[in-house]
Amino acid sequence: MITTQPTKKILNLGFLGVGWIGRNRMEAILNHTPATAAAITEPHEENAKEALKSAENATLKESPEEMYQDENLDGIVIATPSAMHAEQSIEALRSGKAVFCQKPLGRTALEVKQVVEASRNADKLLAVDLSYRYTKAFKAVYDLIKNGEIGDIYAIDLVFHNAYGPDKEWFYDIKRSGGGCVMDLGIHLVDMALWTLDFPEINEVKSHLFHKGQKLDSFDEHVEDFASVTMTSEKDQVINLECSWHVSAGKDAVIEAKFYGSKGGAAFKNINGSFYDFTAEKYYGTQTETLVTPPDEWSGRAGVVWAEKMLTQNRFDETSAEEFIRTAQLIDRIYGR
Template sequence: MIETPPTKKELNLGFLGVGWIGRNRMEAILNNTSATAGAIVEPDAENAEEAKKAAKNAIFKDSSKELISDPNLDGIVIATPSAMHAQQSIEALNSGKAVFCQKPLGRNSEEVRKVVAASKKADKFLAVDLSYRYTKAFKAIFDLIKNGEIGDIYAVDLVFHNAYGPDKEWFYDIKRSGGGCVMDLGIHLVDMALWTLNFPKIKEVRSHLFHKGQKMDSFEEHVEDFASVAMTSEKDQVINLECSWHVSAGKDAVIEAKFYGTRGGASFKNVNGSFYDFTAEKYHGTQTETLVTPPDEWSGRAGVVWVENLLQNNKFDPATAEELIQTAEVIDRIYGR
C-alpha cells in the first residue's frame, strides 16, 4: 500500500490592527508563507479598506475579544498601541493561540513576565517583532561574531536617531507607551547587543534621559526624546547606547551597531539616512570589508519566521521567553524603575 504524504497544515491567522506596520506584516506573511488571514480587527475605515486588498477572504470583526475568541484561528498578530500589547497577548494565549506582537511586548518587565507566564501555561509559541535581527546586514554581523572572526567583543556602540519621531500622540504619554525613544527605538538596540553577546547579565546601568534638552527627573508630564546610556555586562563588556526623537541628525535617521573585538571590528549601519537600507562591514585595522549591501526586503521577515516556527513546533519556547524578560529588565533599569 502506497502511503500518501501528510498534507502541510495551513495556518489561519487573526490580525489585530492593520495600520501601516500591521498591514506590512500581514502582507509579508501572506506573500511568503502558506498562512491565511481568517479575521481582522481595525477601527480605522481607511486602514481596513487597504487591508482588504491583501486579505480578500478575511472576515472583519468588531472587537479584539471577538477576534481572539474565534476558534478557527491558530494565531494572532498584534499591531495595536503599546498599552494594549500585554493584555491582548495574554488573552490570545489564554484562548490557545500563538502570538506575534509588535514591540514592546509590555510597557515594563512586570507586564512582559505576565505574557511569558501565559505563553508557558498555554504552551503556545510567543514572538515579538524585533525586526532588525532579521535584516541580512545584521545577520552577517551576528554570524561574524558568533564564528569568532573578530575575537572577543569588549565594546559595543549603539545609535538610533530618528529626526521625525512618532506621529501618534499616545507615544508621548508614558501610561500608554511605557517610555519615549528608549522604549520605541532603544529596545531594538538593546536586543541587538544582548542577542549578539549571548544575553550576558548586565551589572551596571547609567542613563541620562532628556526632554527638549532638559535632563529629566520624572516622567509624569513628558517622556524622553533623547537618551544616553552606558551599560557594563558581567564580562566587563561596555555597551553604549544613544537614541532620540526629533534630533537634528542632518538626515532622516542614523542607525548603527558597532562591535569592537580583540581581532577586529564590525558594524551594521543605515545608508544615506534611510530607515530601510543597511550595510554590514568588517574592520581590521584601517581596512574595511563590505559584507552586505542593499537592497533587502526585510521589514516583515520576523513575522514570516514566526509562521515558519509555528508550522514546525507551536510550543512555548523558554529560551526566547527568557530573552524577552531580560531585555525588558534592562529597559526598566534604564528608566530607573
C-alpha cells in the same frame, strides 16, 4: 497501491490592528508562508479597507474578544498601540492562540513576565517583532562575531537617531507607551547587543535622559526624546546607547551597531539616512570589508519566521521568553524603575 501526498497545513491567522505596520507584517506572512488571513480587527475603517485588498476572504471582527473566541484561528498578529500589547497577548494566548506581537511586548518587565507566563501556561508560541535581528546585514555581523572572526567583544556602540519621531500622541505619554525614544528605538539595539553577547548579566546602568534639551527628572508630563546610556556587563563589556526623536541628525536617521573585538571590529548601519537600507562591514585596522549591501526585504521577516515555526513547533519557547524578560528588565533599569 495508491499513495497520497500529505496535506500541507494552512495557518489560519487573525490580525489585530492593520495600520501600515500591521498591513506590512500581514502581507509578508501571507506572501511567504502557507497562511491565510482569516480574521481582521481594526477600529479605523480606512485601515480595514486597505487590509482587505490583500486579504479578500478575511472576516472583519468587531472586537478583539470576538477574535479570541474564534476557534478556527491558529495564531494572532498584534499591531496595536503599546498599552494594549500585554493584555491582548495574554488574552490571545489564554484562548489557545500563538502570538506575534509588535515591540514592546509590555510597557514594563512585569507586563512582559505576565505575557511569558500566559505563553508558558498555554504552551503556545510567543514571538516579538524585533525586526532588525532578521536583516541580512545584522545576520552577517552576528555570524562574524559568533565565528570568532573579530575576537572577544569588549565594547559596543549603539545609535538610533530619528529626525522625525512618532506621529501618534500616545507615544509621548509614558502611561500608554512605557517610555520615549528608548522604548521606541533603543529597544531594538539593546536586544541586538544582548543577543550577540548571549544575554550577559548587566552590572551597571547609567542613564542620561532629556526632553527638548533639558534633563528629564520626572515622567509626569514628558517622556525622553534623547537618551545617552552606558551599560557594563558582568564581563566588563561596555555597551553605549544613544537614541533620539526630532534630533538634528543631518539626515532622516542614523542607525548603527558597532562591535569592537580583540581581533577587529564590525558594524551594522544604515545607508544615506535610510530607515530601510542597511550594510554590514568588517574592520581590521584601517581596512574595511563590506559584507552585505541592499536590497533586502527584511521588514516582515520576523513574522515569517514565527509563522514557519508554528508549522513545526507551536510550543512555548523558554529561551526566547527569557530573552524578552531580560531585555525588558534592562529597559526598566534605564528608566530607573
